[in-house]
Amino acid sequence: MPETPTTIANTLAAVRDHTRVYKDFTYVYPVISRRSGGLSIGINLNPDKVCNFDCVYCEVDRKTPGKTSVVDLAQLREELTAMIRYARAGGLASEAKFNEVPLALTQTPRDIAFSGDGEPTMLHNFDECVRVAAEVKRAEGLDATKLVLITDAAGLDTGSVKRGLALMDANQGEVWAKLDAGTEGYYKLVNRTAVRLDRILHNLLVTARARPIIIQSLFLKMHGQPMPPEELAAYCDRLATLVRDGAQIREVHLYTIARPTPEPFCGKLTKAELEAKAATVRAKTGLKVVTFD
Numbered sequence: 358m359p360e361t362p363t364t365i366a367n368t369l370a371a372v373r374d375h376t377r378v379y380k381d382f383t384y385v386y387p388v389i390s391r392r393s394g395g396l397s398i399g400i401n402l403n404p405d406k407v408c409n410f411d412c413v414y415c416e417v418d419r420k421t422p423g424k425t426s427v428v429d430l431a432q433l434r435e436e437l438t439a440m441i442r443y444a445r446a447g448g449l450a451s452e453a454k455f456n457e458v459p460l461a462l463t464q465t466p467r468d469i470a471f472s473g474d475g476e477p478t479m480l481h482n483f484d485e486c487v488r489v490a491a492e493v494k495r496a497e498g499l500d501a502t503k504l505v506l507i508t509d510a511a512g513l514d515t516g517s518v519k520r521g522l523a524l525m526d527a528n529q530g531e532v533w534a535k536l537d538a539g540t541e542g543y544y545k546l547v548n549r550t551a552v553r554l555d556r557i558l559h560n561l562l563v564t565a566r567a568r569p570i571i572i573q574s575l576f577l578k579m580h581g582q583p584m585p586p587e588e589l590a591a592y593c594d595r596l597a598t599l600v601r602d603g604a605q606i607r608e609v610h611l612y613t614i615a616r617p618t619p620e621p622f623c624g625k626l627t628k629a630e631l632e633a634k635a636a637t638v639r640a641k642t643g644l645k646v647v648t649f650d
């Protein structure tokens with residue numbers, strides 16, 4: 358029986374290493390994702406490392422310049438096709454990084470994920486990138502493989518992204534949208550952005566009225582302190598309000614720090630602390646909550 362996101366051990370090297378650079382590829386990289394339940398082929402639409410958030414827990418080194426600010430669609434198509442074929446032929450399974458992972462989890466991608474070193478929705482031609490990924494997925498016969506957008510939700514209201522989401526809807530698409538806080542103050546503290554929280558909430562609502570989405574939230578300790586109870590209550594209220602107003606939230610992914618962070622004041626929650634917060638979210642919202650410690 359294939360392993361699920363909750364049974365893939367987070368101690369595996371391939372699970373803990375989500376490096377977005379693979380060999381001589383510019384845009385495409387493989388990871389074993391607990392949330393995806395196996396092989397996720399990432400598409401880094403921000404090799405220039407541009408992002409509208411500067412999250413305290415983000416491991417991306419923004420002091421070192423990125424590769425390029427342009428996504429070459431022909432190269433993206435070539436890299437994605439090559440990665441899919443390499444994985445299916447058992448190429449990843451032969452690499453040391455993946456040798457602890459069951460063979461079945463390295464050969465068929467569970468999803469193709471728009472993510473990377475920045476915010477993918479900042480790309481002006483996001484819809485064209487989705488079209489390329491959908492065409493490759495179809496050409497390679499990956500009908501069951503999802504197209505996933507991992508996003509901070511700030512750019513979900515742009516024309517290119519809306520067109521891209523429509524293409525995703527027709528090609529097993531799924532949106533994983535960030536929400537790390539319930540109040541403006543805590544949101545700015547954690548995500549360090551000029552984008553207002555009310556814009557994020559509006560974009561989540563509009564997007565989730567059109568299709569079910571997944572909310573992904575990273576909870577952590579800052580200066581040794583976890584999210585205060587009143588902040589968790591505000592976060593739950595935000596989710597409950599979204600649902601009340603028509604948002605379709607398929608589930609909530611709660612997780613904590615898994616890799617080194619640039620800020621020394623950031624710390625990981627224990628499994629018990631994360632599960633306690635998940636229990637509160639379930640009780641206050643009635644939503645399905647999945648945890649990843």
